[in-house]
Amino acid sequence: METLGPGTACYLVSEANGTRSREVVTIAQGQTLLPGAVLGKVTTSGEYTAVNPSSDDGSQTAVAVLFAAVDSTAAAHAAVITARDAEVAAHELAWPAGTTTPQKTAALAQLAAVGIVAR
Numbered sequence: 001m002e003t004l005g006p007g008t009a010c011y012l013v014s015e016a017n018g019t020r021s022r023e024v025v026t027i028a029q030g031q032t033l034l035p036g037a038v039l040g041k042v043t044t045s046g047e048y049t050a051v052n053p054s055s056d057d058g059s060q061t062a063v064a065v066l067f068a069a070v071d072s073t074a075a076a077h078a079a080v081i082t083a084r085d086a087e088v089a090a091h092e093l094a095w096p097a098g099t100t101t102p103q104k105t106a107a108l109a110q111l112a113a114v115g116i117v118a119r
Contacts, residue, residue: 008068011036011092013119016085023083025064027072037066037094038107039081047076050096053103062107063114065093082116090118 015021027033028047040051040059048066052059065088067080082088088111095104108118 006035006069006092006094008035011065011088011094012067012082013087013089015082015087021082021084021086022067022080023064024078025081027066027070027077027079029072029074029076031070031072033066033070033072034094035066035068036088036092038062038111039064039066048079048081051099051107052096053099053106062110065111065116084115086115087117087119093118 026047028042028045028049031050033039033050038051039048040055040061041048041063043058048064049059051062054060064081064083065086067082070077070079090108095107099107111118
């Protein structure tokens with residue numbers, strides 16, 4: 001019997017018409033991410049990675065949410081993100097292990113600043 005993880009866009013409550021809320025981006029190598037993963041953007045490469053509040057490479061700022069699961073362990077991988085104009089279910093967001101409640105609160109405020117509102 002196979003155990004299934006969270007489904008594609010499981011976090012999404014609503015988004016703008018068409019694909020206005022979405023972008024296709026590159027997920028940095030070395031990660032396995034679930035739908036709903038909160039993402040930061042590495043300034044030097046422009047690649048997206050799981051938000052890392054203790055980093056100083058740009059990924060410390062939450063800017064997007066991953067639409068579908070991505071395995072980029074072997075190489076960087078294209079993926080769809082929710083980048084703007086969306087409501088998301090806070091309880092469906094995926095956070096890196098060890099992310100504290102204050103860090104999550106700060107990241108949710110950062111997402112709200114780009115138009116992604118957690119409910």
